[in-house]
Amino acid sequence: MEALLNEIIFLPIIHKVPPGRNMSSYGSIPLTIILMVSLVTAFFFIYGLIGWNVLLSFTKSMGLITSYELAGSIQYMKAGSDPVFQISLKNNLMLIMLFIPGSIGLGLLLAVLLDIAGSKGETLYRTIYLLPFSLSFVITASMWAWMYNYSYGVVNTLLTALLGRAFQINWLGDPNIALYSVILALIWQFSGYTALVFLAGIKSIPESQINAARIDGASAFQLYTKIVIPQLKPWILSAFVVLMVFALKAFDFIYVLTNGGPGVSTYVLALLMFRRAFFETDFPYGAALATILFTMVISVVVPYLLLSSRGREK
Amino acid sequence: MVNVCIKDLCKKFGKTEAVKDFNLEIKSGEFFVLLGPSGSGKSTVLNCIAGVIKPTKGEIWIGDKLVVSAEKGVFIPPQERNLGMVFQDFALYPHMSVFDNITFPLKVRKFPENEVRMRAEQIAEILGIKHLLNRKPGQLSGGEKQRVGLARALIRNPPLLLMDEPLSNLDAKLRVMMRVELKRIQREFKTTVVYVTHDQVEALSMGDRIGIMSAGTLQQVGEPIEIYEKPINTFVAGFIGSPPMNMFNCTLTDLERGVLKCDFGEYILPKSVAEVIFMKAVKELILGVRPEHVKIVSKHMPGALEAKFIYVEKLGRELIAHLKIGESKITSIISPEVHSSLKETVWILFDENKIHVFDKSSGQTIV
Amino acid sequence: MLNKTSLMTYAVLTILAFVYLLPFWSVLTTALKSDMEVRMTIPIVPPSNPTMMPLLKAFELMKQGLVNSLLFTSFATLFSSLIGSVNGFILSKVKFKYSNVVFLALSVGIFIPYHAVIIPLITVTSKAGVYNSILGMTIVHTTYGIPICTLFFKNFFDELPESILNAARIDGASDFTIYRRIALPLSWPAFIITGVFQFTSIWNDFLFGVVLTKGSNQPASVVLANLLGTTAAEWNVQMAGTFIYALPVVAVYLLLGKYLIRGYLTGAIKG
Numbered sequence: 025m026e027a028l029l030n031e032i033i034f035l036p037i038i039h040k041v042p043p044g045r046n047m048s049s050y051g052s053i054p055l056t057i058i059l060m061v062s063l064v065t066a067f068f069f070i071y072g073l074i075g076w077n078v079l080l081s082f083t084k085s086m087g088l089i090t091s092y093e094l095a096g097s098i099q100y101m102k103a104g105s106d107p108v109f110q111i112s113l114k115n116n117l118m119l120i121m122l123f124i125p126g127s128i129g130l131g132l133l134l135a136v137l138l139d140i141a142g143s144k145g146e147t148l149y150r151t152i153y154l155l156p157f158s159l160s161f162v163i164t165a166s167m168w169a170w171m172y173n174y175s176y177g178v179v180n181t182l183l184t185a186l187l188g189r190a191f192q193i194n195w196l197g198d199p200n201i202a203l204y205s206v207i208l209a210l211i212w213q214f215s216g217y218t219a220l221v222f223l224a225g226i227k228s229i230p231e232s233q234i235n236a237a238r239i240d241g242a243s244a245f246q247l248y249t250k251i252v253i254p255q256l257k258p259w260i261l262s263a264f265v266v267l268m269v270f271a272l273k274a275f276d277f278i279y280v281l282t283n284g285g286p287g288v289s290t291y292v293l294a295l296l297m298f299r300r301a302f303f304e305t306d307f308p309y310g311a312a313l314a315t316i317l318f319t320m321v322i323s324v325v326v327p328y329l330l331l332s333s334r335g336r337e338k
Numbered sequence: 339m340v341n342v343c344i345k346d347l348c349k350k351f352g353k354t355e356a357v358k359d360f361n362l363e364i365k366s367g368e369f370f371v372l373l374g375p376s377g378s379g380k381s382t383v384l385n386c387i388a389g390v391i392k393p394t395k396g397e398i399w400i401g402d403k404l405v406v407s408a409e410k411g412v413f414i415p416p417q418e419r420n421l422g423m424v425f426q427d428f429a430l431y432p433h434m435s436v437f438d439n440i441t442f443p444l445k446v447r448k449f450p451e452n453e454v455r456m457r458a459e460q461i462a463e464i465l466g467i468k469h470l471l472n473r474k475p476g477q478l479s480g481g482e483k484q485r486v487g488l489a490r491a492l493i494r495n496p497p498l499l500l501m502d503e504p505l506s507n508l509d510a511k512l513r514v515m516m517r518v519e520l521k522r523i524q525r526e527f528k529t530t531v532v533y534v535t536h537d538q539v540e541a542l543s544m545g546d547r548i549g550i551m552s553a554g555t556l557q558q559v560g561e562p563i564e565i566y567e568k569p570i571n572t573f574v575a576g577f578i579g580s581p582p583m584n585m586f587n588c589t590l591t592d593l594e595r596g597v598l599k600c601d602f603g604e605y606i607l608p609k610s611v612a613e614v615i616f617m618k619a620v621k622e623l624i625l626g627v628r629p630e631h632v633k634i635v636s637k638h639m640p641g642a643l644e645a646k647f648i649y650v651e652k653l654g655r656e657l658i659a660h661l662k663i664g665e666s667k668i669t670s671i672i673s674p675e676v677h678s679s680l681k682e683t684v685w686i687l688f689d690e691n692k693i694h695v696f697d698k699s700s701g702q703t704i705v
Numbered sequence: 706m707l708n709k710t711s712l713m714t715y716a717v718l719t720i721l722a723f724v725y726l727l728p729f730w731s732v733l734t735t736a737l738k739s740d741m742e743v744r745m746t747i748p749i750v751p752p753s754n755p756t757m758m759p760l761l762k763a764f765e766l767m768k769q770g771l772v773n774s775l776l777f778t779s780f781a782t783l784f785s786s787l788i789g790s791v792n793g794f795i796l797s798k799v800k801f802k803y804s805n806v807v808f809l810a811l812s813v814g815i816f817i818p819y820h821a822v823i824i825p826l827i828t829v830t831s832k833a834g835v836y837n838s839i840l841g842m843t844i845v846h847t848t849y850g851i852p853i854c855t856l857f858f859k860n861f862f863d864e865l866p867e868s869i870l871n872a873a874r875i876d877g878a879s880d881f882t883i884y885r886r887i888a889l890p891l892s893w894p895a896f897i898i899t900g901v902f903q904f905t906s907i908w909n910d911f912l913f914g915v916v917l918t919k920g921s922n923q924p925a926s927v928v929l930a931n932l933l934g935t936t937a938a939e940w941n942v943q944m945a946g947t948f949i950y951a952l953p954v955v956a957v958y959l960l961l962g963k964y965l966i967r968g969y970l971t972g973a974i975k976g
Contacts, residue, residue, distance in 0.1 A: 052881035160909030318821035
């Protein structure tokens with residue numbers, strides 16, 4: 025081994041350092057180019073186009089004819105006097121008030137049940153509950169259009185079988201009911217997601233804490249209400265933000281399921297924007313509605329992002 | 339073999355000063371240990387030498403090459419500093435085989451295939467990892483990973499090797515083995531080593547010289563024996579040695595005779611010590627004496643202090659006696675034979691040639 | 706083994722599972738029934754005489770849309786994942802002045818309602834000559850996928866110990882070498898998570914498709930939505946179409962579900 029050592033020691037010490045090279049030569053030009061180009065493109069498509077859209081909403085454009093002469097807030101006044109705008113806003117609010125608590129409540133219930141069931145059942149049931157969330161809104165809307173079908177749909181068929189013909193409900197045809205039907209179906213689609221988030225939250229609580237509570241004599245009910253659920257706050261907050269953003273920008277599902285109908289009873293802001301911009305080809309008004317929608321979403325998202333990025337730094 | 343020279347080094351992370359006014363000359367071929375508690379800034383110094391972080395102020399020379407100077411705007415990236423580094427978590431590339439791990443430094447420098455293979459075989463032979471070359475890091479034990487990390491750092495035969503707590507992830511038995519092994523490797527490769535640790539046993543047993551850090555500043559630099567016997571201040575005195583040095587707050591009551599009024603009672607300083615203190619005219623003092631210099635006797639003798647056993651830690655070969663003198667506690671190292679001959683009340687004597695006296699206000703040594 | 710509580714739990718979970726699966730079951734049964742049987746039987750009952758006709762008919766109607774969707778979904782998934790991997794690497798491990806601000810600004814893009822960009826997007830794609838084309842759809846989906854893909858990869862690289870990168874730097878590797886030889890091969894789990902997430906969300910998209918494409922360039926989602934409007938009476942064909950369009954995502958979900966779940970959770974927690 026001594027011989028070996030001598031050999032390696034007498035190999036020339038490597039000094040392959042070309043003089044005058046600085047740090048930048050170890051940075052990477054190809055990677056930097058990809059970063060720069062993709063960031064510029066992404067920022068243009070995000071902030072550039074949002075700015076463009078805002079600008080458009082303040083111009084004298086008419087329908088499809090674009091003009092960049094400023095016209096003040098005419099389009100926003102238009103929204104103020106558009107009765108459907110008010111209905112849409114009210115419906116978004118209904119989504120916030122019913123769809124969010126519904127999804128969070130059902131999600132919590134599912135998460136707790138899955139946690140009690142333990143590893144054996146968990147994977148199978150979680151897979152089932154989360155399946156709707158992974159699918160396109162076009163698919164779920166199409167499914168529920170059929171589920172809610174007055175004459176042949178599963179829901180009414182079951183109601184008839186269980187309670188009799190008198191209990192049939194015109195789920196999508198009755199303007200007083202349609203919005204609730206939409207919300208119910210959305211809770212079905214989102215509760216698996218909230219359950220997933222909350223279950224991850226439950227799993228993040230150290231086992232020793234749960235055992236300590238058990239030894240301290242907490243019942244299963246107390247364990248969840250006093251120890252587990254209070255610690256899920258950050259998880260509930262993040263689910264809340266995701267649901268809130270969805271409740272504000274909901275579009276595809278309602279477009280396919282009811283297209284705002286019957287009448288205008290299930291219009292929401294995003295749907296109104298789409299109809300005004302692309303069916304009535306009133307681009308500036310559509311741009312104004314989109315700006316309102318964007319402002320609402322951003323006032324939820326930005327505080328949350330700042331909060332969570334500050335939390336991460338700590 | 340190169341020397342490393344660090345001048346006026348400062349590093350701030352945000353508002354916190356991790357390292358301040360750090361000056362150090364590491365000699366060529368030396369095994370230098372930077373020792374300090376966690377958060378003392380020792381790893382920051384090492385990372386500045388490596389070039390993975392940039393200092394806020396000051397400069398570092400490796401041999402005759404200025405590798406970084408905040409003032410002159412010089413920064414040579416780690417790729418060009420021609421050094422090897424061993425990490426606390428080993429930092430092996432998990433997706434590569436052992437062979438690919440240790441030859442990575444050669445491959446990125448486009449060494450010819452046959453030289454890569456030859457050097458890999460040599461280094462694997464030296465470190466006893468030849469049988470592991472085809473394995474992935476995930477299949478290795480802690481000690482094996484350590485050797486692979488070492489092989490990767492040494493394959494270019496760098497004149498400077500940096501080690502950041504390399505033994506702290508190993509179990510106790512392996513750590514003792516690796517201490518000997520690392521010293522052997524350093525001697526055989528004739529490389530300068532800068533070794534960072536919080537473990538004083540590693541520092542005392544391996545270091546040619548030790549630099550002790552606390553709160554971002556270098557407290558004392560010296561050979562292990564020097565640091566142990568002549569600690570420059572109370573921090574070093576308390577940090578080095580296990581069990582730690584006994585220290586007592588004292589007030590000088592009689593300048594001429596050198597009488598100290600301590601927590602535990604009166605103590606008369608030896609003449610040589612008293613003279614020095616007389617010259618310095620410091621009144622508030624800290625008296626320090628290492629446990630092995632506290633002698634226990636069964637009968638009263640002149641200058642002895644009465645003490646009572648609190649309890650005795652049995653560490654096999656030797657015992658650590660915890661005693662009470664007056665209102666203070668003191669530890670002493672004694673042999674089992676001595677212990678069996680003692681009753682509950684005993685008398686203790688300090689070895690007069692081995693006592694330490696510090697200025698209480700500055701913490702600096704006086705004698 | 707099973708005590709009373711867990712028996713109850715399983716009972717409730719099973720009942721709920723049936724409720725959750727009911728719409729899927731009714732899609733399946735209806736898609737296999739003849740037009741006649743759809744009207745005669747309740748939708749929960751399996752077909753007495755299963756027929757492939759609705760599936761064949763729906764496939765014929767949706768063929769082009771499915772090909773379109775498959776093309777731009779695959780390309781956009783690939784491109785956005787690759788870009789996200791580079792961006793995530795730089796923003797996590799190389800960093801530059803204000804890189805945290807850049808990352809935060811990019812993250813906002815994950816949440817924006819696409820309605821806020823859709824009108825100018827028509828102008829932009831028209832001017833660029835990619836309006837109503839598969840290329841246009843690929844570009845749009847790639848671009849709007851950059852924020853989430855960057856987030857996935859940044860999160861992944863944040864977990865990679867700094868010491869590995871420092872070791873590589875000391876070993877002499879440049880940032881590009883570190884990316885290509887260390888970061889890229891180590892990040893395959895992030896590629897699966899990102900790929901699966903992007904594939905399903907681009908495949909599921911409706912808004913870009915309905916606004917930016919026409920006729921034979923429309924994606925499957927738009928074709929299926931149109932089907933509902935035009936063939937309202939033919940529920941078996943409608944459900945067959947739903948089944949066909951859902952199939953790729955369901956397959957991905959069942960095969961790579963655990964990665965998709967990781968994606969959903971990343972989006973949720975990091976936001």
